[in-house]
Amino acid sequence: MTDATPRRRRAGGRRGHADRAGHAVIDQMPWRIPVNPDRPVEPLTEEGVQAIHRGAMRILSEIGIEFLNEEAVAYLKQAGCLVDGTNVRMDEDFVMDMVGRAPDRFTITPRNPERKLTIGGNHIVFGNVSSPPNAWDMERGKRSGDFETYKEFLKLTQYFNCIHFAGGYAPEPIDVHASVRHLECLYEKLTLTDKVAHAYSLGRERVEDVMEMVRIAGGLSPEEFAATPRMYTNINSVSPLKHDFPMLEGAMILARARQGVIVTPFTLAGAMAPVTMSGAVTLSLAEGLAAIVLLQYISPGCPVGIGTFTSNVDMKSGAPAFGTPEYMRATQMTGQMARFYGLPMRASGVCAANVPDGQAMWETSNSLWSAVQSGTNMVYHAAGWLEGGLIASPEKFVMDCEVLQMIQRYFEPALWSTGDEDIAIDAIREVGPGGHYFGVQHTQDRYQDAFYAPIVSDWRNYEAWDAAGAVWTAERAHNIYKEIIAGFEAPPMDEAVREELRAFVDRRIAEGGAPTDF
Secondary structure, X not given: OOOOOOOOOOOOOOEEEEOOOOOEXXXXXXXXXXXXXXXXXXXXXXXXXXXXXXXHHHHHHHHOEEEOOHHHHHHHHHOOOEEEOOEEEOXXXXXXXXXXXXXXXXXXXXXXXXXXXXXXXXXXXXXXXXXXXXXXXOOOEEEEOOHHHHHHHHHHHHHOOOOOEEOOOOOOOOOOOOOOHHHHHHHHHHHHOOOEEEOOXXXXXXXXXXXXXXXXXXXXXXHHHHHOOOEEEEEOOOOOOEEOHHHHHHHHHHHHOOOEEEEOOEEEEOOOXXXXXXXXXXXXXXXXXXXXXXXXXXXXXXXXXXXXXXXXXXOOOOOEEOOOHHHHHHHXXXXXXXXXXXXXXXXXXXXXXOOOOHHHHHHHHHHHHHHHHHOOOEEEEEEOEEHHHOEEOHHHHHHHHHHHHHHHHHOOHHHHOOOHHHHOHHHHHHHOOOXXXXXXXXXXOOOOOOOOOOOOOOOOOHHHHHHOOOOOHHHHHXXXXXXXXXXXOXXXXXXXXXXXXXXXXXXXHHOOOOOOOO
């Protein structure tokens, strides 16, 4: 490593990684599924919970939701909902009956069963930035997404243990035609990573292709694939008060196949939702519950989660704002309501900053900590997001992973253990007044594991930092990113499985892939 990167420190179960030349890249914390031990922040009183619930039920029963999918409308009409064209109204008893069918937690098992995730309970898992159309890094600046950059982000996703699942494309590779993009992108996702994979819910063909690819990559029979969730999707409503055709079609297919579906309305207060946060959260819940009702009617007990993407706009420019106090409270409120409905919850790690600077990190940290405080189970966009989701940045990815590791360390029970050895009366007696603890045996026995060890933060004083080149954080992150990419080795895959997967992709490309005229 160059002197522009942080000094390596040994600490708390951290594991280094060696590249092909045997050079250590970074020390990082080991793979684990974090469990959040904290009591969630609940800003709403019981009366407030009931008020938002009543508001959501009134939206569903009096105003209705537009379902722009004939099959979905037919199902809901069959269920006894009031249908007027594409507008569907449903009463509270029906909504609560359907929502009550949904599990409060579920697992997703990817091709490497050691990467199995639990979604729900006190578990919290983090995923990479998904779906930005552009990329930015310190060498190449801002540019449209391309396939090679997409593969770089997959390598970062696989490399970092604090990233648990591979979300949507980061960035969107526009140099691969949209009709076959899902085939080429999922092939790379399933070979460059062995973590839980996401499928875009954009119509039948894409979803069915990805299900088959996940099955092949896992070496699974159709029966084994269907026995437990192996993948997931996320659908968004078209706020206000609409669900579109391709997302509903894909979600219904996955629900029947018992694969995970997260429903996340995108409500910006002051633009697509009321300017008040209670109004925006109420609207978001109504939209999310409506789709969950549909999926539970079609496939009772199918794994679902409800997402929050409620923030506000800048009322001067109309631009989205993220990591704001309003965003944090909306996330906490939605978490409280998700527990009221007994549903796993998804939130996000987001910011409005254009480059990986101070604004980027305080806004992202606010959004990540609001996910922790809200009892979120699944955090989208946890690493690499810039410009309100329009940019994926590898430097930001590395910097965000520092925050994620700190959160993971914060969860470790050792930090608040109160055994005799932790209270350390004997060490306090040994040192006495005016001494220091560097040399006592209590410290010597624990110093390697005692504290969090950073991967990109530089804890030297100014003079030492200046003498080493005065390298700022984003530059250090850039150097780490480049070393990771240079030393990356894909996780193992049986060669026969790889060949079968490639043959499926080639066949579907030859057949024309998926339609693009939604």
